[in-house]
Amino acid sequence: MYSLYTDAATQPQSGLSAGGILLIHDHQQTQTSLPLQATTNHLAEFEVxxxxxxxxxxxxxxxxxxxxxxFYTDSLLVSQSVAKRYAKHYQSEVDALLSAQRPFQLVLTQWVPEKQNQGAHTLANQALHAREDFK
Structure with a gap:
């Protein structure tokens, strides 16, 4: 079993986004920070x-x-959209996420408050600050 935490961070003025991924398996963590193409936070949450x-x-x-x-996310939109398999303004993003989840035997999605997603949150913010500094 894998525990997967994701979060995105977006700077609205610049349109820059970044993501954080925290993967836990057998008590070992893998941390990933990465730049994203999305220019809004909702899109960035789906992308990461x-x-x-x-x-x-x-x-x-x-x-x-x-x-x-x-799968843990602090994005209520992502969590609810996956559960309903629908999002009025983000259907292509929902479809892409569901497609990425399809190979797995079972994916259980859980919304968590931001304070319970600090690992991925911190990784996303570090990546965003690095993008802003590089810019």
């Missing part, structure tokens, strides 16, 4: 979640078929 599942599927290969992922 989709990237996280895509990367995990690539790493696990055929093992995905027997893998359960506990």
């Amino acid at each position: 979640a989709t990237l996280a599942f895509t990367r995990l599927a690539h790493t696990l290969g055929a093992q995905c078929a027997t893998t359960t992922v506990l």
Whole structure:
């Protein structure tokens, strides 16, 4: 079983976004910070979640078929959209995320408050600050 935490950070004035991914398996953490293409926070939340599942599927290969992922997000939009398999203004992003989750045996999505998602939150903010400094 894998626990996957994602978060995104966006600077509205510049349109820069970054994401943080925290993966926990067998008491070991893997932390990833990455720049995102999205220019709004909602889009960035979907993008980082989709990237996280895509990367995990690539790493696990055929093992995905027997893998359960506990997915934690502090984005209510992402959590509710995945549960409903629908989002009025973000359907293509919902479809991409669901497609990235499809290889796994089971994905349980859980909304968590930001304070319970500090690992991914910190990674996203570090990546965003690095992008702003580089710019």
